[in-house]
Amino acid sequence: xxxxxxxxxxxxxxxxxxxxxxxxxxxxxxxxxxxxxxxxxxxxxxxxxxxxxxxxxxxxxxxxxxxxxxxxxxxxxxxxxxxxxxxxxxxxxxxxxxxxxxxxxxxxxxxxxxxxxxxxxxxxxxxxxxxxxxxxxxxxxxxxxxxxxxxxxxxxxxxxxxxxxxxxxxxxxxxxxxxxxxxxxxxxxxxxxxxxxxxxxxxxxxxxxxxxxxxxxxxxxxxxxxxxxxxxxxxxxxxxxxxxxxxxxxxxxxxxxxxxxxxxxxxxxxxxxxxxxxxxxxxxxxxxxxxxxxxxxxxxxxxxxxxxxxxxxxxxxxxxxxxxxxxxxxxxxxxxxxxxxxxxxxxxxxxxxxxxxxxxxxxxxxxxxxxxxxxxxxxxxxxxxxxxxxxxxxxxxxxxxxxxxxxxxxxxxxxxxxxxxxxxxxxxxxxxxxxxxxxxxxxxxxxxxxxxxxxxxxxxxxxxxxxxxxxxxxxxxxxxxxxxxxxxxxxxxxxxxxxxxxxxxxxxxxxxxxxxxxxxxxxxxxxxxxxxxxxxxxxxxxxxxxxxxxxxxxxxxxxxxxxxxxxxxxxxxxxxxxxxxxxxxxxxxxxxxxxxxx
Numbered sequence: 321x322x323x324x325x326x327x328x329x330x331x332x333x334x335x336x337x338x339x340x341x342x343x344x345x346x347x348x349x350x351x352x353x354x355x356x357x358x359x360x361x362x363x364x365x366x367x368x369x370x371x372x373x374x375x376x377x378x379x380x381x382x383x384x385x386x387x388x389x390x391x392x393x394x395x396x397x398x399x400x401x402x403x404x405x406x407x408x409x410x411x412x413x414x415x416x417x418x419x420x421x422x423x424x425x426x427x428x429x430x431x432x433x434x435x436x437x438x439x440x441x442x443x444x445x446x447x448x449x450x451x452x453x454x455x456x457x458x459x460x461x462x463x464x465x466x467x468x469x470x471x472x473x474x475x476x477x478x479x480x481x482x483x484x485x486x487x488x489x490x491x492x493x494x495x496x497x498x499x500x501x502x503x504x505x506x507x508x509x510x511x512x513x514x515x516x517x518x519x520x521x522x523x524x525x526x527x528x529x530x531x532x533x534x535x536x537x538x539x540x541x542x543x544x545x546x547x548x549x550x551x552x553x554x555x556x557x558x559x560x561x562x563x564x565x566x567x568x569x570x571x572x573x574x575x576x577x578x579x580x581x582x583x584x585x586x587x588x589x590x591x592x593x594x595x596x597x598x599x600x601x602x603x604x605x606x607x608x609x610x611x612x613x614x615x616x617x618x619x620x621x622x623x624x625x626x627x628x629x630x631x632x633x634x635x636x637x638x639x640x641x642x643x644x645x646x647x648x649x650x651x652x653x654x655x656x657x658x659x660x661x662x663x664x665x666x667x668x669x670x671x672x673x674x675x676x677x678x679x680x681x682x683x684x685x686x687x688x689x690x691x692x693x694x695x696x697x698x699x700x701x702x703x704x705x706x707x708x709x710x711x712x713x714x715x716x717x718x719x720x721x722x723x724x725x726x727x728x729x730x731x732x733x734x735x736x737x738x739x740x741x742x743x744x745x746x747x748x749x750x751x752x753x754x755x756x757x758x759x760x761x762x763x764x765x766x767x768x769x770x771x772x773x774x775x776x777x778x779x780x781x782x783x784x785x786x787x788x789x790x791x792x793x794x795x796x797x798x799x800x801x802x803x804x805x806x807x808x809x810x811x812x813x814x815x816x817x818x819x820x821x822x823x824x825x826x827x828x829x830x831x832x833x834x835x836x837x838x839x840x841x842x843x844x845x846x847x848x849x850x851x852x853x854x855x856x857x858x859x860x861x862x863x864x865x866x867x868x869x870x871x872x873x874x875x876x877x878x879x880x881x882x883x884x885x886x887x888x889x890x891x892x893x894x895x896x897x898x899x900x901x902x903x904x905x906x907x908x909x910x911x912x913x914x915x916x917x918x
Contacts, residue, residue, distance in 0.1 A: 335475055345518070348480055351470050352487045352522035356529030359463040359491030363530070364537055366440050366455055366462075367496065373448025374614060387638055390450070390607040394666070395599035397449025401442050402595060402670025409438045414667055417457050417674065417764040420464045420489060420511055423482075430472065431485065435465035442672035450606055450613040452662035456496055457674020463492030464511075467526075483519055486511055487526035495530035498543055499733035502726060503527035509723040510764060544617070546624050546735035550704045552743050559703055560743045563690050564715050564750020570656065570686050571679075571719025571755050575763045577660040578675075585668030598669020605662045609655050610638040612662045616681035623688045623709045624735065632688075632705075649692060652685050675763060679720045680713050680734075687712020710737050714744045715751035722755070722762035724748040789869055792907050793888050795897040799824050800854050802831055806842075807849030809834070809857075822887055822895050823858045830887055830895040832858035861887050867896055874899060 338347060377393055405413060411434065423431050439458035447455055467488030471481035486507045494503030504527050588594045606612045611619040619635055626632045633645045641651050663678045691708035710731060718727035727748040732738050759766070798816040800809055802823055812821065819836035834857050842848055862881040865874055865888045877886060878901060888896045 331473070338474070344477070344480065347474070348476075348483065348522050349525060351467075351474070351476075351484060352525040353529050355463070355467045355470060355484060355487045356491040356494070356526035357533060358466045359459075359488060359526070360495035360530040360533035360537075362440060362462050362466070363459050363492060363495035363534065366444055366459055369440075369444035370448045370455060370614070373444065374450075377449065378613070387610070388607070390610060390613065390638075391603040394450040394452075394602045394606055394613070397446050397451050398599060398602070398666060398669040398671040399595060400449070401446045401451075401672055402591065404442055404445065405438075405670070405672070406591065409434055409442070411438075413439050413442060413458075413461070413672060415457075415764075417460055417510065419461060420485060421765055423464075423468070423485060430481070431461070431465040431468040433465070433469055435461050436469060437462070439465075439672060443674075446666060446671035446673050447614050450602075451666040451671040451673055452602065452606065452612045452614070452616075452659065452678070453666045453671065453673020454615055454675060454677025454680075455673065456493065456676030458672060459496050460489050460492045460674075463488035463490075463495075467491075483522055486519070487522050490523045491526040491530035493730075494527040495534050497730060497734055498531055498534045498538075499730055500524075500527040500531040502730035502733050503530065505729050506723065506726045509726050510721055510762065542734060542736040544621055544624055544735045546706070546710060546737050548707070548737065548739050549627075550707065552707070552740055555701065556703065556743070557746065559694065559701070559708075560711060560746045561750050563687060563708060563711060564747040565754050566690055567683065567686055567712055567715025567747065567751040568719045568754025570682060571716055571751060572758050574660045574675075574678075574682060574716075574720055575755075575759055575766075578664050578763065579766070581661060581664035582668060585664070591670065595669050598665040598667075598671075601665035602662055602669060605658050605665070608640065609651070609658060611635055611655055611681075612659060615677040617677070620681060620684045620709075620713070623684050624706050626706065649689060652689050656682060656685050656689065675720060679717045683713035683716030684709045685712070686716060707740060707743075710735055710740060711743055711747045715747040718748040719751040719755040720763050722752065722765075724752040727751075789865065789867060789871060789874055789888070789899065792899050792903045793867075793897040794900065794903060797822055797898055799895065800834060801825070802853065802855035802858065804854045805850050806839070806852040806854075806857065807846075809854055810843060810849065813843070820885060820898065822898075823854055824895045828894040830861075830864070830889050830893060831855075833861050833887065834858050864889055865899055866891065871904075874904070878904075 342350075377389070378387075405411075411432065413435065419431065419435075439461045443453075443455050443458035447453060464485045465488065467484035467486070468481060471484040476484065489511045490503040490507040492503070493506045494500045497503075504523050507523055585594055585598065588597060622635055623632065626634075629645060629648065633648055636642050636644070636648065636651055639651075641647055659678055659682055663673070663675065666673060688705050688709040690712065691703040691705045694703050695705070713734075714727040714731040716727075717730060718724040721727070724745075725748075728741070728744045731744060732741060737744070797818050798812050798821055800812055800821050800823055802825065804812075809821070813836065821834040821836075823831045823834060825831055834854060838859065839857055842852070862883040863877050863886050865877060865886050867888055867890050869877075874886075884902075885898050885900045887898055890896060
C-alpha cells in the first residue's frame with residue numbers, strides 16, 4: 321500500500337523545489353509580500369475587535385453625566401486578559417517591542433508561535449474594556465512573529481529570519497496607521513534593522529502591501545482628519561523649539577514614571593495583588609478623566625479638529641468636570657500627569673498594550689496645552705492650537721521612542737499634515753536632543769541595555785552584544801587539587817598543553833591557579849617534589865568571570881585586571897573554564913566579517 325503524502329512531506333518537497341528554482345533573494349521578496357498582507361489583516365481584525373467591544377460597552381453613555389461604569393469596565397478587562405494570559409497563553413506577552421529587540425539582539429530572530437495571535441486577542445480585550453494603552457505594540461509583535469514563523473517554516477537563514485522579523489514590524493505599523501514610510505523608518509530606528517540594499521526592498525514591500533490593504537479596506541482618508549487652517553510662519557520657529565524641549569521633558573517624565581511604576585508592580589509577587597492594585601488605580605483615573613479610557617483617539621481627533629473653546633470643552637464630556645469650561649487647561653494638565661499611571665496600571669494589573677497610542681495622546685495634549693496657554697500671554701504671537709497639537713504628537717513620539725524620523729513621518733502620514741513638515745522636523749529633533757541628555761535609551765531598549773543585551777547600529781557594540789560568553793570559554797585546562805604534591809602535579813603538567821592550572825576543591829569550586837612560569841625554576845628538582853604542595857604553589861587569579869556575564873562585562877574585567885586569561889565560574893564559585901583575549905579576538909574577527917558581509 322502506498323504511503324500517504326503528509327503535509328510535512330509536501331513542505332519539504334516545496335522547500336527543495338524552491339531551492340532549485342527560486343533564489344533566496346527572490347523568495348525573500350515573496351515572503352515579505354505575504355508578511356505585509358498578513359500584518360494588514362491582523363491589524364484590521366484588531367481594530368474591529370476593539371471598536372466592537374467599545375461600542376457595546378459605551379455606546380449608550382450620556383455625555384453630560386459621569387458614568388460609574390467607568391469604575392467597572394477597565395477592571396473586568398484586565399481581569400479577563402490576565403485569565404487569558406495565565407491559563408491559555410501561559411507566557412509573558414508584555415513589552416512586545418522589547419521582545420522583538422531581544423530576538424534581534426540574540427541574532428536569532430525566533431519569536432514564539434503563539435505571539436502570532438495571543439497579543440492580538442489580549443490587547444483587544446484590554447483596550448476594548450478601557451485599558452489605557454495602545455494596540456500598536458501588540459500588533460508589531462504579532463507582525464514580527466508572523467515574519468519569524470514564515471522564515472522558520474521555510475528554513476530560511478538566520479540573517480533572513482531577522483529581516484522577516486523586521487518586515488513584520490514594518491508591515492504592522494504601516495497596516496494599522498496607513499503609514500508605509502513610518503513603518504520602514506520605525507523598523508530602522510527602533511527595531512534597529514540595518515538599512516542595506518538587500519534589506520530595503522523587502523521592508524518596503526511589506527510596508528506598502530500592508531498600507532495598500534489598509535487603504536482598500538478602510539478608505540483613503542488619513543487615520544486622523546486634519547485640515548490646515550493656518551499655514552506655518554517662520555517667526556514661530558522659536559516657539560516650535562520650545563515645544564520640542566517641553567515634549568522632551570514630558571517624554572522623560574513619562575519614561576521615568578513608567579519605569580518606577582513597573583518596578584512597584586514587580587515587587588507585588590502575587591497576581592491578585594497586582595490585579596487589585598492596578599484595577600483600583602485604573603478605574604479611579606478613568607472615572608475622573610474619561611479621555612484615559614482606551615487609546616484616546618477620540619480626544620486626539622477632537623483637539624485636532626476643534627476651532628473654539630466650545631469644541632474643545634467636549635473633551636470633558638462624561639466626567640465630573642462637565643460644564644466647568646474654565647477648567648479645560650487644568651483638566652488636560654491632570655491628564656498629562658496621570659496618563660502614565662493609567663497605562664502602567666493597565667499592564668501591571670494584567671492587561672496587554674503598548675505606548676504608541678499613549679505617546680500620540682500625550683503629545684496631542686502637550687502641544688495643545690502649550691499653544692493654548694501661550695495664547696493667554698500677551699507678549700507671544702498667536703499660536704494655532706490644532707497645529708501645535710499635531711506637532712506635539714511628533715515631539716512626544718520622538719522623545720519616548722528615541723526615534724525622531726519615525727515621529728515626523730508617522731504624524732505626517734497619520735494626519736496628512738505634510739504642509740507642517742518643517743516644524744515637525746524641528747520639534748522632533750528638539751524633543752530627541754532634550755531627552756537624550758537625561759536618558760540615553762528609549763523606553764523599549766532601556767530594559768535590554770541595562771542587561772547588556774541591546775543590539776545597536778554601532779558595529780563594535782553590536783558584535784559584543786552578539787558574542788556570548790559560553791561560546792568563548794575554553795575547557796581544556798587540566799585541574800589540580802590543593803593537597804597534591806609537586807610530584808603529582810608534574811605528572812599533570814606532562815599531559816597538558818596549557819601553562820595555567822586551575823586549583824579546585826572536592827566540590828569543584830575554584831580556589832586559585834598555578835602558573836607554570838612561577839614553578840619553572842623548581843619543577844626539575846626532584847628532591848622538592850614531596851616538600852611542596854599545590855596549595856603552597858597556587859596564587860589568586862587577577863579576576864573571575866561569571867558564566868552569565870555578557871561580553872561587555874567580560875571586556876571590562878579584562879581591562880580592569882590587564883590579564884590575558886581569566887577563569888570562569890558559576891554563581892556557586894564552581895570552576896567552568898577559562899576565557900582568553902586571543903579567543904575573544906578571533907571570535908570578534910569572524911563575527912565582524914559576517915556582519916560586514918551581510
